[in-house]
Amino acid sequence: MTTTKPTLLLVGYGMVGHRFLEALADTGAAARYRVVVLAEEPRPAYDRVGLTSYFSGRSADDLLLAEEGFTDRHGFEVHLSSPAVSLDPAARTVTTAAGHTLSYDTLVLATGSYPFVPPVDGRDAEGCFVYRTIEDLQAIEAYSAGARVGAVVGGGLLGLEAAGALKGLGLETHVVEFAPRLMPVQVDDAGGAALRRTIESMGVVVHTGIGTKAITVAEGRAVGMSFTDDSELATDLVVFSAGVRPRDQLAREAGLTVGERGGIAIDEHCRTSDPHVFAIGECALAVDGRVYGLVAPGYEMAVSVAQQLAEQAAQPFTGADLSTKLKLLGVDVASFGDAFGSTPGSLDVVYSDSRSGVYKKLVVTGEGELLGGILVGDASAYATLRPLAGTGRPLPVPAESLVLPAGADTAVSLGSSALPDEAVVCSCNNVTKGTIRAAVTDHQCTTVPEVKKCTRAGTNCGSCVKLLGTIVADELEAGGVEVDRGLCPCFAHTRAELYEIVLVKRIPTHRQLLAEHGRAPEGSEGCEVCKPTVASIIASLAPELEASGHILDGEQSGLQDTNDHFLANLQKNGSYSVVPRIPGGEITPDKLIVIGEVAKEFGLYTKITGGQRIDLFGASVDQLPMIWSRLVAAGFESGHAYGKSLRTVKSCVGSTWCRYGVQDSVAMAIQLELRYRGLRSPHKLKSAVSGCARECAEARGKDFGVIATTNGWNLYVGGNGGATPRHADLLAQDLDDEQLVRLIDRFLMFYIRTADRLERTSTWLERIEGGLDHVREVVVEDSLGIAEELEALMARHIGDYQDEWAATLADPERMRRFVSFVNAPGVPDPSIRFVPERDQVKPDLVLLATEEQLLAALDPDNAPFPADRILEEAR
Amino acid sequence: MTITASATRVELLSPAGWSPVCDWDLLVPGRGVAVLLPDGRQAAVFRDGSDRIYAVDNRDPFTGAYVLSRGLIGSTADGRVYVASPLLKQRFDLLTGECLDDEDVRIAVHTARSA
Numbered sequence: 004m005t006t007t008k009p010t011l012l013l014v015g016y017g018m019v020g021h022r023f024l025e026a027l028a029d030t031g032a033a034a035r036y037r038v039v040v041l042a043e044e045p046r047p048a049y050d051r052v053g054l055t056s057y058f059s060g061r062s063a064d065d066l067l068l069a070e071e072g073f074t075d076r077h078g079f080e081v082h083l084s085s086p087a088v089s090l091d092p093a094a095r096t097v098t099t100a101a102g103h104t105l106s107y108d109t110l111v112l113a114t115g116s117y118p119f120v121p122p123v124d125g126r127d128a129e130g131c132f133v134y135r136t137i138e139d140l141q142a143i144e145a146y147s148a149g150a151r152v153g154a155v156v157g158g159g160l161l162g163l164e165a166a167g168a169l170k171g172l173g174l175e176t177h178v179v180e181f182a183p184r185l186m187p188v189q190v191d192d193a194g195g196a197a198l199r200r201t202i203e204s205m206g207v208v209v210h211t212g213i214g215t216k217a218i219t220v221a222e223g224r225a226v227g228m229s230f231t232d233d234s235e236l237a238t239d240l241v242v243f244s245a246g247v248r249p250r251d252q253l254a255r256e257a258g259l260t261v262g263e264r265g266g267i268a269i270d271e272h273c274r275t276s277d278p279h280v281f282a283i284g285e286c287a288l289a290v291d292g293r294v295y296g297l298v299a300p301g302y303e304m305a306v307s308v309a310q311q312l313a314e315q316a317a318q319p320f321t322g323a324d325l326s327t328k329l330k331l332l333g334v335d336v337a338s339f340g341d342a343f344g345s346t347p348g349s350l351d352v353v354y355s356d357s358r359s360g361v362y363k364k365l366v367v368t369g370e371g372e373l374l375g376g377i378l379v380g381d382a383s384a385y386a387t388l389r390p391l392a393g394t395g396r397p398l399p400v401p402a403e404s405l406v407l408p409a410g411a412d413t414a415v416s417l418g419s420s421a422l423p424d425e426a427v428v429c430s431c432n433n434v435t436k437g438t439i440r441a442a443v444t445d446h447q448c449t450t451v452p453e454v455k456k457c458t459r460a461g462t463n464c465g466s467c468v469k470l471l472g473t474i475v476a477d478e479l480e481a482g483g484v485e486v487d488r489g490l491c492p493c494f495a496h497t498r499a500e501l502y503e504i505v506l507v508k509r510i511p512t513h514r515q516l517l518a519e520h521g522r523a524p525e526g527s528e529g530c531e532v533c534k535p536t537v538a539s540i541i542a543s544l545a546p547e548l549e550a551s552g553h554i555l556d557g558e559q560s561g562l563q564d565t566n567d568h569f570l571a572n573l574q575k576n577g578s579y580s581v582v583p584r585i586p587g588g589e590i591t592p593d594k595l596i597v598i599g600e601v602a603k604e605f606g607l608y609t610k611i612t613g614g615q616r617i618d619l620f621g622a623s624v625d626q627l628p629m630i631w632s633r634l635v636a637a638g639f640e641s642g643h644a645y646g647k648s649l650r651t652v653k654s655c656v657g658s659t660w661c662r663y664g665v666q667d668s669v670a671m672a673i674q675l676e677l678r679y680r681g682l683r684s685p686h687k688l689k690s691a692v693s694g695c696a697r698e699c700a701e702a703r704g705k706d707f708g709v710i711a712t713t714n715g716w717n718l719y720v721g722g723n724g725g726a727t728p729r730h731a732d733l734l735a736q737d738l739d740d741e742q743l744v745r746l747i748d749r750f751l752m753f754y755i756r757t758a759d760r761l762e763r764t765s766t767w768l769e770r771i772e773g774g775l776d777h778v779r780e781v782v783v784e785d786s787l788g789i790a791e792e793l794e795a796l797m798a799r800h801i802g803d804y805q806d807e808w809a810a811t812l813a814d815p816e817r818m819r820r821f822v823s824f825v826n827a828p829g830v831p832d833p834s835i836r837f838v839p840e841r842d843q844v845k846p847d848l849v850l851l852a853t854e855e856q857l858l859a860a861l862d863p864d865n866a867p868f869p870a871d872r873i874l875e876e877a878r
Numbered sequence: 879m880t881i882t883a884s885a886t887r888v889e890l891l892s893p894a895g896w897s898p899v900c901d902w903d904l905l906v907p908g909r910g911v912a913v914l915l916p917d918g919r920q921a922a923v924f925r926d927g928s929d930r931i932y933a934v935d936n937r938d939p940f941t942g943a944y945v946l947s948r949g950l951i952g953s954t955a956d957g958r959v960y961v962a963s964p965l966l967k968q969r970f971d972l973l974t975g976e977c978l979d980d981e982d983v984r985i986a987v988h989t990a991r992s993a
Contacts, residue, residue, distance in 0.1 A: 524957065
């Protein structure tokens with residue numbers, strides 16, 4: 004006998020609807036029901052919180068929440084583009100816009116909210132938009148192509164997101180907020196002022212304390228706005244982002260109880276006035292009289308209903324924490340707990356620095372327990388402070404030390420050990436520290452991605468991921484999990500340990516290090532991993548070890564990867580590329596001409612690099628000395644593009660030319676590039692100097708980045724572009740030239756000393772115990788007492804610097820390697836040939852397809868430099 | 879094949895007989911050199927840390943580029959000496975030509991001696 008499963012109908016497939024489906028699957032409720040989903044939008048649920056990232060390159064598909072096959076796997080019937088238009092609670096049916104009527108046994112409304120558009124004249128004109136769906140963004144993007152000025156009505160969270168998007172689309176951007184400050188719900192007056200200053204410095208114009216009276220329309224299009232203070236603004240595009248309202252129409256028309264100011268009334272089990280109907284998320288009016296416009300409370304409701312449908316003990320929903328941490332226009336804004344100090348007897352601890360746009364306020368009780376706070380400009384402490392708010396435990400350190408800026412004498416930050424097990428680490432998914440620890444101890448998770456999958460912590464906004472990593476690492480360590488941290492099969496030590504051994508025992512060769520400290524059998528050759536790594540350590544410490552400062556001398560010559568061995572970059576066809584150093588990206592016309600002449604003479608493909616220099620491709624090994632003797636004669640030196648070493652220090656044009664510049668960024672970039680050139684490190688090092696807060700040099704994407712302030716320089720560390728982009732963290736601010744250089748000296752030497760092989764500063768900073776705070780303690784406050792030693796090591800490196808290419812050209816011994824064939828010096832390598840493309844050359848890969856191809860192509864008429872002939876034919 | 883060195887010239891066997899490669903001193907321990915063979919093919923000749931010499935094809939079968947002579951040599955825990963391609967780092971046993979990272983791939987081995 005078969006029984007028909009009851010039908011569970013979900014109306015609304017947004018973020019909360021999707022979380023509900025996940026919870027149905029997790030709790031097993033999915034198996035008890037035939038689950039039908041009606042979605043209004045043409046695509047499944049997507050990350051609406053991350054909507055703005057659509058403008059920074061995430062496609063609509065990237066934003067989707069469900070992994071491939073999710074709905075099929077669980078047998079969910081999803082109908083896209085099928086909005087529900089009426090509900091008949093008596094008959095238990097819902098009718099769609101297309102006229103289909105569906106019966107249900109249980110109905111869950113997750114209809115979300117709609118953007119509130121104030122009832123002003125002209126609001127429907129062409130050029131007026133809201134900011135809610137991917138379609139809205141696509142419409143704004145298309146319209147902005149013909150626009151110059153854009154205005155956002157609403158200076159709250161979404162309004163500032165929208166402003167960021169307009170700015171990113173290249174529009175002159177205005178924000179109009181009715182309240183006297185930005186983000187009136189989350190921050191106080193002083194916080195709003197700090198936020199405003201920073202946002203204005205980015206070129207967004209902020210108007211507060213005025214209301215929009217009307218949109219001026221000409222020929223059906225918006226052309227301007229008029230305000231309550233009778234001022235006007237000419238604009239081509241208006242985005243309304245003045246809050247949202249619950250979409251309760253379906254329930255309201257069906258006679259379910261709704262709130263006076265909207266929202267479907269629910270009890271603490273999310274049940275509406277009809278026992279067969281639940282409402283969750285932004286459409287619901289919770290028992291505390293609030294409609295929650297954040298995703299985290301919606302998720303709690305979704306899980307609660309799923310648990311009830313699975314007949315499990317369900318967590319009632321009585322209200323939620325409104326804590327938020329966001330990055331708006333690049334500015335951190337966080338607000339948590341009792342942010343406005345409404346608890347009787349509460350006290351404030353405030354730090355405010357209008358110059359850097361940092362404002363921090365902690366609300367505490369007289370006994371020193373944390374109640375809440377507001378962080379603007381630097382919200383790095385949010386992840387540890389928020390879980391402590393309201394726990395009733397006194398803070399482990401004085402509150403004032405927690406608001407002081409990085410680099411101040413007594414600034415501290417709390418580690419994960421300060422948190423009790425019941426502290427909520429991930430507020431989006433309500434995951435406690437205890438749950439995360441259990442994932443490691445009870446579920447054998449050993450990595451952050453595993454823990455994220457197991458607990459859902461850190462899968463939404465991501466602000467807790469760093470803290471998550473620390474908790475996981477602490478727990479693994481406490482559990483005694485052993486991992487082979489050895490560099491390679493030859494050494495059981497990490498790179499950092501080998502560095503210490505080499506330094507302390509003054510071991511100048513790989514062979515000696517392998518014999519005395521390796522784990523490989525006697526007579527081992529070492530391997531392709533430890534040889535270059537040890538060579539790099541020896542190069543970094545050469546003056547200390549009294550080893551040769553040239554990487555092609557003695558044993559070092561045999562340890563280098565091919566790039567270092569030929570002082571050039573190996574390309575796919577066996578040819579090399581050449582990059583002369585162009586410090587700070589500044590170059591004279593004469594030097595540019597030399598590069599052009601050399602490229603032309605040797606038939607090299609030329610391309611501008613991302614680091615503001617010029618890469619010359621297609622040189623064979625025997626051409627390298629000829630190319631470099633020309634370059635060295637013209638005053639160029641090695642750019643070390645081939646080394647795990649300092650690459651470039653990019654710069655913007657700075658205060659010399661730019662009307663916004665506040666410091667001479669070019670001079671500083673040149674000074675830094677010349678100071679650290681040739682420095683061998685665990686991985687490549689990139690840097691940049693920006694002359695003002697507009698950050699045109701993209702310094703925060705670099706290993707060490709410098710940004711000018713009116714008071715000097717801010718130093719950022721640990722940034723990265725590439726596959727895992729990371730914004731650099733502020734290490735210290737308002738430094739003079741001397742302080743800046745001293746801190747970079749220490750930072751780089753500390754990194755070289757403690758990083759793993761091929762570990763960029765970004766991963767090193769995330770991995771190293773204590774993270775940024777520890778690095779700051781060591782580098783800025785000298786907590787280990789090694790600052791002087793680090794500076795001395797750097798000073799010796801700088802004193803020992805020589806241009807590797809000039810030194811190579813001067814030494815016949817070093818020059819002997821630059822032949823294609825040891826038995827036929829002067830004969831070019833016949834496998835390196837080129838074909839034309841866009842007026843330049845590219846490798847002839849057909850020649851390399853089989854050995855026969857090469858043999859067939861060998862004929863005695865070959866020109867000594869085949870590229871010449873190719874180019875001639877191309878011309 | 880390997881022969882422990884005592885003399886000063888390195889030679890390579892090809893169908894045309896033994897042909898000179900270079901002076902022994904030109905070989906850097908742990909590195910290789912490229913040799914142009916009379917028929918236009920290329921070989922890579924290596925010297926290891928114990929002064930043994932090896933010769934294999936210079937062509938990297940994974941990329942087609944003639945670059946194996948520019949790879950670093952290493953040894954496995956059981957003592958097999960190999961060269962790692964400088965392009966994508968696949969390792970080739972210098973005695974057998976076997977690729978240690980892909981059992982379907984093998985490169986030709988040549989015979990070198992010091993005389």
